[in-house]
Amino acid sequence: MNLRGKKILLGITGGIAAYKACELLRILQKRGAEVRVSMTPEATKFVGTTTFTALSGFPVYIKTEDTGSKPFQHIDYPRWADIYIVAPCSATSLARFAAGSGEEPVSLCFLAMQGEKWVVPAMNYVMYNSPPVQRNLETLKNWGVNIIEPDCGHLACGEEGKGKFPEPAEIADALEFGGNKEKTLLITIGRTEEAIDPVRYISNRSSGKTGAAIAREFLRNGWRVIAVCGPMEARLPKQCETVHIQNAESMNHAVFEMRPQADAIVHCAAVADYSPKTEAEQKIKNSRAMEMLELKENPNILRNTIENKSAEQKIIAFALETENAIENATKKFEESGADILVVNTPVSNKGGFGKDFVEFGILSKNASEKSFSLAYGSKEELALQLYELVSSA
Numbered sequence: 001m002n003l004r005g006k007k008i009l010l011g012i013t014g015g016i017a018a019y020k021a022c023e024l025l026r027i028l029q030k031r032g033a034e035v036r037v038s039m040t041p042e043a044t045k046f047v048g049t050t051t052f053t054a055l056s057g058f059p060v061y062i063k064t065e066d067t068g069s070k071p072f073q074h075i076d077y078p079r080w081a082d083i084y085i086v087a088p089c090s091a092t093s094l095a096r097f098a099a100g101s102g103e104e105p106v107s108l109c110f111l112a113m114q115g116e117k118w119v120v121p122a123m124n125y126v127m128y129n130s131p132p133v134q135r136n137l138e139t140l141k142n143w144g145v146n147i148i149e150p151d152c153g154h155l156a157c158g159e160e161g162k163g164k165f166p167e168p169a170e171i172a173d174a175l176e177f178g179g180n181k182e183k184t185l186l187i188t189i190g191r192t193e194e195a196i197d198p199v200r201y202i203s204n205r206s207s208g209k210t211g212a213a214i215a216r217e218f219l220r221n222g223w224r225v226i227a228v229c230g231p232m233e234a235r236l237p238k239q240c241e242t243v244h245i246q247n248a249e250s251m252n253h254a255v256f257e258m259r260p261q262a263d264a265i266v267h268c269a270a271v272a273d274y275s276p277k278t279e280a281e282q283k284i285k286n287s288r289a290m291e292m293l294e295l296k297e298n299p300n301i302l303r304n305t306i307e308n309k310s311a312e313q314k315i316i317a318f319a320l321e322t323e324n325a326i327e328n329a330t331k332k333f334e335e336s337g338a339d340i341l342v343v344n345t346p347v348s349n350k351g352g353f354g355k356d357f358v359e360f361g362i363l364s365k366n367a368s369e370k371s372f373s374l375a376y377g378s379k380e381e382l383a384l385q386l387y388e389l390v391s392s393a
């Protein structure tokens with residue numbers, strides 16, 4: 001689900017992870033959502049309401065009576081919200097939800113909320129595994145409430161087990177990138193590393209940031225995303241199905257395997273054109289052997305997918321140009337047979353490898369105007385433009 005412009009009500013209950021709700025609120029805002037807060041009286045003993053009023057910019061709904069000029073906050077906030085997420089959710093609050101009790105603000109909002117509901121239970125692992133908590137979670141699931149399961153790990157009480165509040169970014173990922181998937185994107189991301197010996201390799205500077213931005217854009221718009229990833233620095237959300245590869249040969253193999261499932265294939269990875277003919281078993285000594293490195297051509301993954309593509313599949317190529325970008329990209333586009341080509345020139349000092357910005361242009365078979373120009377923008381903007389082109393084609 002796209003969080004841009006979404007209205008999210010964040011319910012906070014009395015658990016030690018309540019302080020992490022501050023970060024969750026900020027992350028949801030950064031991803032474009034407007035957030036308001038309701039708290040149980042117990043939650044206010046863990047983190048004060050002033051923090052959440054300041055962060056959200058709205059009064060926190062904390063009392064079932066005495067709401068002053070806002071007498072119907074218990075229905076106003078749920079009615080305003082597109083999504084209600086209770087994070088962290090205590091065992092006690094879970095029990096209230098399952099029993100239909102509305103004795104304090106968070107459970108009252110739960111009863112009054114008609115839209116999508118999410119719950120993030122967090123507690124000691126023995127409490128989490130106890131029959132009443134598991135029964136209450138099952139009841140909520142049967143009512144269509146989305147449950148984000150706690151992590152396994154070191155708990156605040158000093159014990160180890162399942163019950164840990166997940167990282168706030170992962171909770172935001174679950175909201176943004178979870179849900180039903182109707183179409184599938186196959187995307188290659190990152191760089192390849194072609195081994196020379198056990199120590200050295202041929203590679204390039206791709207960080208995977210552009211590919212990761214594209215994967216996120218398709219995920220948030222309800223696509224299933226399979227990413228064939230070479231080495232890279234960019235982070236992908238858990239909701240992205242990821243296949244890790246090292247070199248062009250293994251990327252070609254993985255893409256070929258996954259290709260039939262895809263409605264669109266984006267060739268974003270920076271694949272080495274050549275690799276050493278043989279990989280030395282031992283480190284090559286400092287000798288003249290390196291001066292004579294023999295290379296062989298790598299498989300052309302783009303050509304392979306275009307030659308084997310189904311009629312409905314969209315193929316998106318990437319071109320990285322450091323000079324004559326428009327002429328070179330136009331030529332590559334015409335020769336390749338791809339449906340869309342994204343050209344980027346990542347060598348300016350303002351953007352490019354590992355940065356959040358890049359100079360780019362997009363060529364499409366469907367465009368009425370065959371000429372195109374380069375524009376400077378964020379990799380997120382590139383991803384959005386590409387998504388709109390692919391989904392409208």
Ligand SMILES: Cc1cc2nc3c(=O)[nH]c(=O)nc-3n(C[C@H](O)[C@H](O)[C@H](O)COP(=O)(O)O)c2cc1C
Nearest residue numbers: 013014015016017040042043090091092093122123
């Ligand atoms: C220091 C401390 C930490 C607690 N942490 C949790 C917790 O992580 N999860 C939980 O379910 N209850 C936890 N509790 C117990 C709840 O605060 C207690 O059940 C309370 O009634 C929850 O009320 P609420 O759901 O109305 O906020 C903790 C209690 C204390 C004193």
